[in-house]
Amino acid sequence: xxxxxxxxxxxxxxxxxxxxxxxHPLESGIIAHPFEIVPGIPAYLNHLMADGELxxxxxxxxxxxxxxxxxxxxxxxxxxxxxxxxSVLLLSRQPIEELDRQSILVTTQSHTSVVLLKILFNIxxxxxxxxxxxxxxxxxxxxxxxxxxxxxGDEALRARSIEGYPHCYDLGEQWFSRTGFPFVFAVWVxxxxxxxxxxxxLEEAIEVLASAKRWGQSHSDEICRxxxxxxxxxxxxxxxxxxxxxxxxxxxxxxxxxxxxxYLPQIGEAAEVPxxxxxxxxxxxx
Numbered sequence: 001x002x003x004x005x006x007x008x009x010x011x012x013x014x015x016x017x018x019x020x021x022x023x024h025p026l027e028s029g030i031i032a033h034p035f036e037i038v039p040g041i042p043a044y045l046n047h048l049m050a051d052g053e054l055x056x057x058x059x060x061x062x063x064x065x066x067x068x069x070x071x072x073x074x075x076x077x078x079x080x081x082x083x084x085x086x087s088v089l090l091l092s093r094q095p096i097e098e099l100d101r102q103s104i105l106v107t108t109q110s111h112t113s114v115v116l117l118k119i120l121f122n123i124x125x126x127x128x129x130x131x132x133x134x135x136x137x138x139x140x141x142x143x144x145x146x147x148x149x150x151x152x153g154d155e156a157l158r159a160r161s162i163e164g165y166p167h168c169y170d171l172g173e174q175w176f177s178r179t180g181f182p183f184v185f186a187v188w189v190x191x192x193x194x195x196x197x198x199x200x201x202l203e204e205a206i207e208v209l210a211s212a213k214r215w216g217q218s219h220s221d222e223i224c225r226x227x228x229x230x231x232x233x234x235x236x237x238x239x240x241x242x243x244x245x246x247x248x249x250x251x252x253x254x255x256x257x258x259x260x261x262x263y264l265p266q267i268g269e270a271a272e273v274p275x276x277x278x279x280x281x282x283x284x285x286x
Contacts, residue, residue: 022212054188073278075279078246088151105150250277
């Protein structure tokens with residue numbers, strides 16, 4: 001009898017267009033991989049990782065910050081922007097400076113974007129607002145109309161021109177204009193408790209993800225053709241959208257992430273500034 005096949009590693013996948021360049025080459029069979037891919041919105045993947053039901057996943061940056069004792073960040077992978085991102089938007093009936101004491105509807109699908117919005121109002125603008133969690137689509141279907149709302153992902157790409165909300169603020173752009181650093185919306189992490197069990201398979205997993213990223217970056221037109229089938233944006237708009245996204249986690253992105261973490265205790269999102277820990281074979285053995 002032959003050797004039993006190794007157990008597949010459970011890998012989380014955000015159900016948005018922004019991860020298509022990395023996950024399409026895996027899901028289509030272009031690049032062989034050792035994963036069972038589990039899709040979901042960011043909040044759901046955060047929950048699965050926190051419960052230990054995934055081995056590794058893309059997660060909201062705030063999920064790592066809140067539970068960094070459980071995770072290590074995988075090297076050179078992120079969803080970031082160095083300016084506008086187009087898929088994380090605050091849409092408002094009035095200029096942002098006039099939202100003092102107003103209620104803002106915030107998506108329950110992503111945690112990092114909500115925290116970034118809190119930093120924008122509490123620290124950068126010094127404006128007090130009331131954040132009301134909810135589902136943007138359901139609210140508008142009920143003919144309700146908040147003073148402003150936060151939309152992310154594919155929903156944000158569709159929401160740029162909603163009638164009655166003439167003021168549109170791209171949170172990636174708002175962050176970059178005030179800090180000069182990229183904003184890291186999400187990172188890929190590994191469960192610390194899985195590292196010893198995975199052994200050499202972790203190195204394989206990291207290389208497969210790196211290969212998938214390289215493939216996606218070098219086949220942007222194919223990615224745009226696939227994304228166009230979702231009916232969210234046209235081909236040219238998708239080309240622009242993917243040009244704005246950064247999938248690296250280089251020194252600039254790491255500094256941006258550290259700056260984001262610096263603000264967390266100031267807005268009550270962390271007891272202390274979380275430390276960035278990126279997986280490396282040497283560090284894991286030491």
